[in-house]
Amino acid sequence: xxxxxxxxxxxxxxxxxxxxxxxxxxxxxxxxxxxxxxxxxxxxxxxxxxxxxxxxxxxxxxxxxxxxxxxxxxxxxxxxxxxxxxxxxxxxxxxxxxxxxxxxxxxxxxxxxxxxxxxx
Numbered sequence: 808x809x810x811x812x813x814x815x816x817x818x819x820x821x822x823x824x825x826x827x828x829x830x831x832x833x834x835x836x837x838x839x840x841x842x843x844x845x846x847x848x849x850x851x852x853x854x855x856x857x858x859x860x861x862x863x864x865x866x867x868x869x870x871x872x873x874x875x876x877x878x879x880x881x882x883x884x885x886x887x888x889x890x891x892x893x894x895x896x897x898x899x900x901x902x903x904x905x906x907x908x909x910x911x912x913x914x915x916x917x918x919x920x921x922x923x924x925x926x927x
Contacts, residue, residue, distance in 0.1 A: 820926065824867050829857065829922040839897050839914035842883045846922050860923040862886040862898040880919045 862884040888896035
């Protein structure tokens with residue numbers, strides 16, 4: 808079995824990648840900078856290295872293993888947009904229709920955040 812859902816349903820462990828994913832954060836939507844600060848706050852509160860995932864890490868997900876409320880949400884990634892003329896843009900992730908789509912978005916818009924950490 809690739810994915811293991813925690814007993815409380817708040818985390819999903821991916822045995823193939825070694826990543827542990829948290830469910831959507833209860834506080835709602837964040838700007839990019841707020842998402843980064845939230846990840847740091849959760850890491851400090853739990854003593855675990857939670858962070859905003861990269862766009863490539865999001866691409867490893869099989870969306871059917873995650874809660875329904877994650878399947879139609881747009882999330883921040885920690886991956887900057889590669890065009891230096893648009894340094895205020897960050898790669899965001901859409902999980903619509905069970906697929907992971909990357910696109911660039913202005914970092915001051917509010918999106919959901921899904922935190923990740925490694926199993927080690």
